Amino acid sequence: MEKRLLDAAMEGDIASLSQLLREEPLLLHRTVVSCVSDTPLHLSSMLGHLAFVKELLRLNPELVSEFDSLNCSALHLAAAKGHLEIVRELVKVDPEMCMVRNQDGRTPLHVAAIKGRMEVVNELVRVKPESIQVLTDRHETVLHLCVKHNRFQVLKLLVEETDGNIQLLNWKDSEGNTVLHVAVSRKQIEIIKVLVAITGLDVNALNVNHSTALDVLIQSPRDLRDMEIESTLQGAGVLCAKDLHIITREWVPSLAKVPQMTRSLVSHQFLNESNSRKxxxxxxxxxxxxxxxxxxxxxxxxxxxxxxxxxxxxxxxVWQDDLVGDDRGSQEPHTAGTSVMAxxxxxxxxxxxxxxxxxxxxxxxxxxxxxxxxxxxxxxxxxxxxxxxxxxxxxxxxxxxxxxxxxxxxxxxxxxxxxxxxxxxxxxxxxxxxxxxxxxxxxxxxxxxxxxxxxxxxxxxxxxxxxxxxx
Missing domain, CATH: 1.20.140 (Butyryl-CoA Dehydrogenase, subunit A; domain 3)
Structure with a gap:
């Protein structure tokens, strides 16, 4: 019965589903407690059978919270494939599934961003705005994943959705890299230009190696994009770590008598002022x-x-042979390997x-x-x-x-x-x-x-x- 049910899910055959349920009314409920990891909802969501998904959810909404062997929900699979209507049906039943991470530590929003499914990303953020703040096992935000997989349009969408959330934009992963660090390491010029234009972005953040984004560029293999990237970074006030240390040492102590909050704002503004003569x-x-x-x-x-x-x-x-004085009276004696000019x-x-x-x-x-x-x-x-x-x-x-x-x-x-x-x-x-x-x-x-x-x-x-x- 379970095999016939999975076959019907793969085909999206609602008639076969109805026939199976007439034979075994509790079939879908048994599927929930079955040892088989792939439920019919997983298969139909992955393959894009919208009508079949709607019927399954009507008959047994509990299927939406089931996971396969990789700890992926049906929402993970539908988001990865970009099936927008199926995603909408799934989040109607249980919006909290937007926050659940799979075996790789990724939520449905993460996998949709990695695959570049813009419409799905927009829908998930609309339904569950806080899902944008969920981190992976490597403490990466969804913005880090967009940059790593070069999803420029998705990144622009998410930056707009953050609505000035500077903490998220300046978030560091397990290696201390911000989104700007990652973009520079991968030489993604368009993404870099978008990031440095964001007001409040900490362009001189240091990773665990005490490197700024400009240090990352200098240490990376050189190619034709480096000059444009370097010009963009310097225009945004990005410095090398050694220069940042010198300036901080010279200027921040002078703010010692300023209240703490004001001192932080002044220091941050100073370090990000691109036109500063110093x-x-x-x-x-x-x-x-x-x-x-x-x-x-x-x-x-x-x-x-x-x-x-x-x-x-x-x-x-140099001479190629030895010549003793008695051998030839017409030439001076010489030794092989010595200079002729000498x-x-x-x-x-x-x-x-x-x-x-x-x-x-x-x-x-x-x-x-x-x-x-x-x-x-x-x-x-x-x-x-x-x-x-x-x-x-x-x-x-x-x-x-x-x-x-x-x-x-x-x-x-x-x-x-x-x-x-x-x-x-x-x-x-x-x-x-x-x-x-x-x-x-x-x-x-x-x-x-x-x-x-x-x-x-x-x-x-x-x-x-x-x-x-x-x-």
């Missing part, structure tokens, strides 16, 4: 240092590689090795300083490393000219001498311009710092460079 300055300074460190590491690694290769394979190559032009070889060694050691020193872990992230230390880089580049240029001159035919030496002189003079002029420009800039900064000249009004980007010179 926030912009700190962020610009950090970005400048990061860019310079990355550029210095790349260039110094390249120079070190070239210098090392030039040392082991000097111009003219035998033919000892003075030129000495100059070559001096400049090559300077370039090699200068670039290695920069690499060592960057990876040493020493507290040299301040701007003045970065300028010292840049000066060392100028030395390395200049020495590498001299190495090039010496190599080029040695391997060129003797008849072209006169022309090469002129070209070398012009090139070296041009390079020295360029270095002089760069040096003078930086000296002038430093002097202007010193004069402004001590008030000897009036400081003109600057844009935030310019102020970030000037105000952080002494950091």
């Amino acid at each position: 926030l912009v300055t700190k962020q610009k300074h950090t970005d400048w240092l990061d860019r310079k460190r990355s550029a210095l590491m790349v260039v110094s690694s390249l120079i070190a590689t070239v210098a090392f290769q030039a040392a082991i394979t000097p111009p003219g190559g 035998e033919k032009d000892p003075f030129g070889y000495g100059q070559f090795m001096i400049f090559n060694t300077i370039a090699f050691l200068a670039s290695l020193s920069i690499i060592l300083l960057i990876i040493s872990g020493l507290p040299i992230k301040r701007r003045r230390w970065m300028w010292i490393q840049m000066v060392i880089m100028w030395v390395a580049i200049t020495a590498q240029g001299m190495t090039y000219f010496l190599s080029f001159r040695y391997i060129s035919p003797a008849k072209s030496h006169s022309m090469l001498h002129d070209v070398t002189q012009i090139s070296v003079l041009t390079w020295l002029c360029l270095m002089g311009v760069v040096f003078i420009g930086n000296v002038v800039r430093m002097n202007l900064w010193i004069l402004r710092k001590f008030g000897l000249i009036k400081e003109k009004e600057q844009k935030p980007s310019d102020a970030a460079d000037d105000e952080q010179e002494d950091m």
Whole structure:
């Protein structure tokens, strides 16, 4: 009888149901206490047989509160499939089923949001508004699930339904991630733009790793969306955790005498003010240092590689055989593997090795300083490393000219001498311009710092460079 009942439910055959009930009037009531987990209401709700569901509910409303082997109710299955009319019939009988979680810790609203069933989500929230606050086993809200499964339209609907419930919007899951953290980790640009536009959203919330949403972006694998996401976050006042710590340490103590409630409001408003000059300055300074460190590491690694290769394979190559003095009177004795240039032009070889060694050691020193872990992230230390880089580049240029001159035919030496002189003079002029420009800039900064000249009004980007010179 039970098998025939389940077959009728799968077909949505009301006539067969009526025939079975004439044969066994208590069949549906026996189904409630049966060991079979899938009731006919589960099957008909999942398959969308609306008329069959209505008949079952009329005959035995208790079926709506039964669960299958995964602890799912018929409402879970109908919501997951998006059968709106069946969902309406089920919640009429027992609205409290909207709050029941299945084996995975998810309510019917959760599964409907995951599947993107907008109409079902709207109906469940209308019938049971508090269902939007039910959490999963991982302390996730339905908003977290929408972001994880990229349900943009459902998220917009739910944000409107929250009606300014900031606690829900700022809720953290078991790993301390807010909805914004999750959206940034999954690079969902549209969702990020919707979230940061919400008034009162804590855009600088920290997860269990003490990371803000901007930290999550920086730590994630890079792709083409990162620039747009970073721009959106920074425009909303999102900071890195280290910058947030600095600003909080500098400004919040000054609010100590303010009443607690007022102090919380002021602190929150300050930390979320995107146009604050202090926030912009700190962020610009950090970005400048990061860019310079990355550029210095790349260039110094390249120079070190070239210098090392030039040392082991000097111009003219190395001797391929041994020659003793008595073997050939026309040539100087030499040993296999030694430099040909060292035998033919000892003075030129000495100059070559001096400049090559300077370039090699200068670039290695920069690499060592960057990876040493020493507290040299301040701007003045970065300028010292840049000066060392100028030395390395200049020495590498001299190495090039010496190599080029040695391997060129003797008849072209006169022309090469002129070209070398012009090139070296041009390079020295360029270095002089760069040096003078930086000296002038430093002097202007010193004069402004001590008030000897009036400081003109600057844009935030310019102020970030000037105000952080002494950091």
